[in-house]
Amino acid sequence: MEHIIKKQAVLFRENAGFKRFEKLKFHEILEKKKVLTVFLPGGSESFISGMAIKTNNHRFMMVNSDHSIGRQNFTICHELYHLFEQDDFVSETSKTGMFDKKDKIEYAADLFAMYLMLPEDKIYAEIPENEFEQKNISLNTILRLEQLFQCSHKALIYRLFNLGIIDKIKYEELKQINISEKCIELGFDYSLYRKGNENKVIGDYKKLLEEAFENEKISESHYISLLQDIFIEV
DSSP states (O other), X not given: OHHHHHHHHHHHHHHTTOOTTSOOOHHHHHHHTTEEEXXXXXXXXOSOOEEXXXXXXXXXXXXXXXXXXXXXXXXXXXXXXXXXXXXXXXXXXXXXXXXXXXXXXXXXXXXXXXXXXXXXHHHHHHSOHHHHHHTOOOHHHHHHHHHHHTOOHHHXXXXXXXXXXXXXXXXXXXXXXXXXXXXXXXXXXXXXXXXXXXXXXXXXXXXXXXXXXXXXXXXXXXXXXXXXXXXXXX
């Protein structure tokens, strides 16, 4: 299964106009793919990372803006799997980055997100040769990779473990690190590890709601409520 998902991620990246080594621009992908996306607060401790809905004419995504920017980016890639690669998809509320093999669909979406965000050739190219040979990746290198790929700490170290670049002991050790503190200590940009994008909308949210209201798919009160959720005055 994994090689099929990896191929899907490679082709998706190409079709979205990004080269193999190129850093993804997550919001640009959503615009190109015409995915109406709303970033709404859902609680920083919530396991719910996002939601996706697909109809005949539209694709919709909600991202938890209380999660860090890096985690939001992973959630976007995870939901893209549901919207564009999963067969017979309609809707899903997701707990992303769990890599739970017992849930085949969510595991597939997590793998897709990992392959899409973190291409192995680029990872190999960015790790210093001496660190790679000794399988002793420095925290400085890890932070630099997270900044490069704009991913969460959890996603990056899982990918390194997945590639065999770090072993299980190192992986568990890195999981315990307070990456926000280390980021500041080592002089990296802290914004990746903070929440953001609250109430940001990508796509014409109002137009979609107007269509739903005009076609009597939602009531007037529901229409007004949904607009007010993202602070659009009516």
